Amino acid sequence: MEIEELKKIASQTRRDIVRMVHAVQSGHPGGSLGCTEFFVALYHKILRYKTDFTMDGIGEDLFFLSNGHISPVWYSVLARAGFFEVKELATFRKIDSRLQGHPATAEHIEGVRVASGSLGQGLSVAVGAAQAKKLNQDSHLVYVLMGDGEQQEGQIWEAAMYAAHHKVDNLIATIDLNGQQIDGSTEKVMSLQNLAAKWKAFGWNVLEMNGNDIEEVIKTLILAKSLTGREQPIVIMMKTEMGFGVDFMMGSHHWHGIAPNDEQLAQALAQLPETLGDY
Amino acid sequence: MKKYTVLGKQDTRSGFGAGLLELGRTNPNVVGLCADLTGSLKMDAFQKEFPERFFQVGIAEANMIGLAAGMTIGGKIPFTGTFANFSTGRVYDQIRQSVAYSNKNVKICASHAGLTLGEDGATHQILEDLGLMKMLPNFTVINPCDYNQTKAATLAIADHVGPVYLRFGRPKVPIFIPEDQKFEIGKALLLNEGNDVSIFATGHLVWQAIVAGEILATQGINAEIINIHTIKPIDNEAVINSVRKTGCAVSAEEHQINGGLGDSIAQVLARNCPAPLEYIGVNDSFGESGVPEQLMEKYGLSASHIVEAVKKVLARKAKSPKSGY
Numbered sequence: 001m002e003i004e005e006l007k008k009i010a011s012q013t014r015r016d017i018v019r020m021v022h023a024v025q026s027g028h029p030g031g032s033l034g035c036t037e038f039f040v041a042l043y044h045k046i047l048r049y050k051t052d053f054t055m056d057g058i059g060e061d062l063f064f065l066s067n068g069h070i071s072p073v074w075y076s077v078l079a080r081a082g083f084f085e086v087k088e089l090a091t092f093r094k095i096d097s098r099l100q101g102h103p104a105t106a107e108h109i110e111g112v113r114v115a116s117g118s119l120g121q122g123l124s125v126a127v128g129a130a131q132a133k134k135l136n137q138d139s140h141l142v143y144v145l146m147g148d149g150e151q152q153e154g155q156i157w158e159a160a161m162y163a164a165h166h167k168v169d170n171l172i173a174t175i176d177l178n179g180q181q182i183d184g185s186t187e188k189v190m191s192l193q194n195l196a197a198k199w200k201a202f203g204w205n206v207l208e209m210n211g212n213d214i215e216e217v218i219k220t221l222i223l224a225k226s227l228t229g230r231e232q233p234i235v236i237m238m239k240t241e242m243g244f245g246v247d248f249m250m251g252s253h254h255w256h257g258i259a260p261n262d263e264q265l266a267q268a269l270a271q272l273p274e275t276l277g278d279y
Numbered sequence: 280m281k282k283y284t285v286l287g288k289q290d291t292r293s294g295f296g297a298g299l300l301e302l303g304r305t306n307p308n309v310v311g312l313c314a315d316l317t318g319s320l321k322m323d324a325f326q327k328e329f330p331e332r333f334f335q336v337g338i339a340e341a342n343m344i345g346l347a348a349g350m351t352i353g354g355k356i357p358f359t360g361t362f363a364n365f366s367t368g369r370v371y372d373q374i375r376q377s378v379a380y381s382n383k384n385v386k387i388c389a390s391h392a393g394l395t396l397g398e399d400g401a402t403h404q405i406l407e408d409l410g411l412m413k414m415l416p417n418f419t420v421i422n423p424c425d426y427n428q429t430k431a432a433t434l435a436i437a438d439h440v441g442p443v444y445l446r447f448g449r450p451k452v453p454i455f456i457p458e459d460q461k462f463e464i465g466k467a468l469l470l471n472e473g474n475d476v477s478i479f480a481t482g483h484l485v486w487q488a489i490v491a492g493e494i495l496a497t498q499g500i501n502a503e504i505i506n507i508h509t510i511k512p513i514d515n516e517a518v519i520n521s522v523r524k525t526g527c528a529v530s531a532e533e534h535q536i537n538g539g540l541g542d543s544i545a546q547v548l549a550r551n552c553p554a555p556l557e558y559i560g561v562n563d564s565f566g567e568s569g570v571p572e573q574l575m576e577k578y579g580l581s582a583s584h585i586v587e588a589v590k591k592v593l594a595r596k597a598k599s600p601k602s603g604y
Binding site for chain 2: 056062116118126132135155159166
C-alpha cells in the first residue's frame with residue numbers, strides 16, 4: 001500500500017476518533033490522535049494477522065495495547081482493517097456495546113486479547129504471549145504499545161528486567177512519548193529522566209522514531225523486525241504530539257481525556273478530509 | 280462417627296508439587312512460573328524435569344500474573360506459584376484485569392496460607408485471600424484439606440478451563456482422604472453423616488472437624504461433617520440438604536470470619552433455609568509469630584473450639600422457633 005493511501009486512512013481514523021468521542025462526550029482523543037500513524041502503519045504494513053480472529057493467535061503476529069485508554073484509535077483501525085464492521089464504531093462506550101471504554105475481551109470484540117486500562121500490565125502480558133510463541137515454535141512476533149506516563153508504574157520495570165533476562169527477542173515494544181499525562185507534562189508530574197538510557201541499562205535494544213511521520217514509523221518498525229531473534233528485546237522510543245492533526249488539541253495535556261463539543265467537532269473535522277466515508 | 284485412619288503426615292504444598300509433576304508428564308501445555316520460591320512451593324521437581332516449561336520470574340509477582348495471562352494466549356496452562364499473600368493481595372489488580380476480567384486460563388497456586396505459616400508472622404499469614412478471590416467474577420476458588428486432596432485438586436484444575444485460585448499450606452498435617460478419592464470441582468465431600476448439626480469445614484480445619492466429631496460422638500452428639508473444598512462455586516445443594524436435616528451449622532476455616540467460607544454458607548442459608556450458624560475463623564485480627572499449633576489454639580481454630588461452637592449452635596437451635604427443619 002502506498003504512503004498516500006496510508007495517509008488517507010490516517011485522516012479517516014482521526015475523523016472516527018473525534019466523532020466517537022464527541023458522540024458519547026467521553027473518551028481519550030489526545031493520545032489516540034497522536035498514535036494514529038503508528039496504528040495505521042502497524043496494521044497495514046507490519047503485522048501479519050488473520051482477520052478471522054482466534055484468541056490463541058497461533059501462526060500470526062499479535063498486538064497488545066497496554067495504555068488502553070487510547071481505545072478509539074485502535075477500534076477505528078481494527079474496524080477499517082476488517083476485524084469488524086465500521087458501523088459498530090457508533091456503539092463506542094454505549095450500553096451493550098462490544099467497544100468498551102477501555103479494551104476488553106468479555107464482549108468478544110475481534111482483535112482484543114486482554115483487557116487493559118489499569119496501566120502497567122500490558123508489557124507483562126505481551127512478554128508472556130511472546131514466550132508462548134517460542135514454546136509453540138511459532139516464529140511470528142509480538143508487539144505492544146505503552147504510554148510514557150505509564151512508565152511510572154513499577155510493573156513495567158519488572159517486565160523489562162524479565163524480558164531481557166529471559167532473552168525474549170520476538171517482542172517489539174513501543175513507548176508513546178507525547179510528554180503529557182492527566183495532571184500535566186510528564187516532566188512536571190514525574191520526570192522520566194533519560195528513558196532511553198534506562199531501557200538500555202535494563203538490557204533492551206533501543207530505537208527511536210518520530211511517531212507522526214508515517215514513513216519513518218514504517219522504516220523503524222521494519223528495522224525493529226530485522227533486529228528480532230538476537231537474544232534481546234526491542235523497544236522503540238516513539239516521539240508523538242498529543243492531539244496531532246487537530247490544531248487546537250495539540251501542545252498540551254488538556255485533550256488527554258475530554259471530548260470536543262459540537263463546535264469543536266466541526267472545527268476538527270474541517271481539518272480532517274473524509275477519505276473512506278464516515279461510519 | 281465414621282473412623283478416619285491417618286495415612287501419614289505431609290504438607291499440602293507437597294501434594295501440589297506432586298500433582299504439578301504429574302501434569303508435566305501428561306499435559307504438554309502445562310507451564311510453571313515461580314517468583315523465587317521454587318523450593319517452598321515444591322515446584323523444583325517440575326523445574327528439573329521440564330526446564331523449558333518452567334519460568335523463574337524473580338521477586339516480581341505482578342509481572343508473573345501478567346506473564347501467565349499472556350501465556351494462555353497460545354494455549355498454555357500456566358500454574359503460578361508463590362506464597363498466598365503475594366498471590367492475591369499484592370497482585371489483586373493484575374489478577375482482576377489481566378486474568379479475571381479477561382477470563383484467562385491461569386491457575387494461581389498459593390502456599391503458606393493462613394496462621395499455620397507459623398513463625399514468619401502476620402506479614403505473611405494471609406487470612407483474607409479466600410474472600411478476595413471469591414469476589415472476582417469468573418474465578419473458581421479451591422482450598423483442599425490434605426496431601427491427597429491437594430494433589431487431586433491440582434490435577435483437576437488443569438482440566439477446568441478458566442481462572443482458578445488454589446490455596447494450600449506449609450505444615451505437615453494428617454493425610455486421611457483416600458488417594459483414589461475423586462476430586463470434583465464444586466462438589467462437597469460428605470465425611471460423616473449425622474443429624475444434630477452440620478459442620479462445614481475447609482482446608483486444614485477439616486481434620487480438626489473430624490477430631491471434633493469424634494469428641495462430640497462420645498457425648499452423644501451426632502455431627503454431619505462436610506468438606507467444602509471448593510469455596511466458589513459453593514455446593515448449594517450439599518449445604519441446603521444437610522441443614523434442612525440438622526437445623527443448624529458451624530463453619531470452620533483458617534481465614535478471617537469476614538468474607539470467608541462461613542459468609543458463603545450464611546448466604547446459602549439466608550436465601551434457602553435460615554438456621555443458626557456459628558463461625559470458626561479468625562475474628563477480625565491479624566496473626567502473629569508462633570508454632571502453628573499454638574496459633575491455632577490462641578486464635579480459636581482447634582477441634583476444641585469447634586466442639587464449643589457446636590454446643591453453642593445446638594443451644595440456639597433448641598431455642599429457635601424454626602428448629603427441626
